[in-house]
Amino acid sequence: MRSDGRPAGAPLRVGVVGGGVSGLVVARELARAGAEVTVFEAAEQLGGRIAGTELAGRAVDVGAEAFATRGGHVRELLTELGIADDCVAPAPLGSWLVDGTDGSAAPLPPAGTLGIPAAPLSAATRRVLGLRGALRAAAEPLLPARVGRGSETIAELVHARSGPAVLEQLVRPVTLGVYSAPPERLPLGVLPGLEAEVRRTGSLHRAARALRGRTSAAGGAVATLRGGMSALVGALSRAVREAGGELRTGVRVTGLDTSRAAVGAGTGNGIGILGTVGDAAGSSELVRVDAVVLATPESAARAILGLPAVADAESTVEVVVLALDRAHPAVAPLVRAPRGTGALVNAAAGTPRITAKALTHISRKWPHATHRDTELVRLSYGRDGAAPATLGLPDDAVRELALRDASAILGVPLPDDAVQGLARRTWRMPTRGDRAPITPPAGVLLTGDWRSGAGFAAVIPAARRTARELLTAHGVCAHAAPPAPPRAAPHDPTPERHSA
């Protein structure tokens, strides 16, 4: 008998709850180390917040659309999965900043991370910040290192060191667009290495440049996959199955029975995973395992563990993709003179004329997405503390709103008859706030972007760490055993229904 209650020689049985990237990465790592792994996914498709759809005959991402190249973690996984050659870098057009109140627009000045200007006195930066704001920003490296020390949020640090113009005109639209959160809600840790670099260089601007330099050295700030981000879900799912893991979709986990779990050196009879399959009423025990990884959003993890819900643990965002007819005369200027790869909207003050927070000009940003008949633009709505203006509206109203926003952001009036089609999808995103940390019961581990920070560059290494932690706790070496042969999936009602 092993210390975790498993009979000697018995494989480690693990249930992974959640079939997004976090859950799939954990499952792959565990299955490769010889564990008997089952993934339970509530939706009918795997992938979580990665989802593709077809629009005007084109495959488009309506969830996550790219990944940050920082740290090289995503690239490393793609290489292991054999799909690194499908990586695509964005066109080097830069992006724009649009004032959501008066509609004025300017190219986003060359910046270090977070939109902090790399050249505060350049014409591009002065255009956005005004002369006074630019001079204040230029003075930042000359300020004593103690200025801003003790700041807890990005807003506090930027305001103290770079001044209000940099905070309001550059950093705020960037954090709202990238993190769906205002800088007041972002702790310094949102950007790994920022605090250490500020300490090392004595300057926020030097730190931002240094962090950007590292990203660029890793091959540019973002990239995507030729087949859309769904290609990652397909490759990961295949890898899990090939390593012997089982993927069950349409299974909602509702609770855990930990009453018979082994604790310390006790002999236990495992953890029961309770849930519902498809439309079945009432929970039943789905399986008994030695360990569980909860790779769901925070609200689901709390519900499964029987913990009280936290108000506003997640905010809602909506993605709207418009397919525009390239042959329409109104669309031609978008192709000839695009506003870079897209724009961030600064809607800090006044009554916003533009309700979207950002626009990606898909067909200009990604060279592989260019098409002779269709021009694709993607708008994002909603953020921490503000529901999307599109939420709950019928498609016709969303089409009208998105077309008006796209026209204002791109500086080109787009008529309704230029629209070939629309795709939309709402999502929940973790918010950041002070809440008591969760201490899961023995044998249960937590992972996901609400713990690691959003985005694949954070989620993937965190999921790998979770898998390693679990294997170590159960005395299994990572990759110790050859992968088990694929198991049949007798309980899987929809084994092929994933988004690959």
Ligand SMILES: Cc1cc2nc3c(=O)[nH]c(=O)nc-3n(C[C@H](O)[C@H](O)[C@H](O)COP(=O)(O)OP(=O)(O)OC[C@H]3O[C@@H](n4cnc5c(N)ncnc54)[C@H](O)[C@@H]3O)c2cc1C
């Ligand atoms: C619109 C949008 C755009 C984004 N763009 C980017 C981007 O460009 N680059 C980037 O790096 N990141 C981006 N992100 C963030 C990125 O998508 C997430 O950080 C990442 O996908 C999180 O993965 P995850 O596996 O932790 O969570 P999820 O993908 O949310 O997976 C959790 C899974 O758990 C399942 N689940 C929940 N409850 C249960 C239950 N009770 N039983 C069983 N299963 C359950 C859910 O159905 C879901 O599939 C974007 C996110 C959104 C919404």
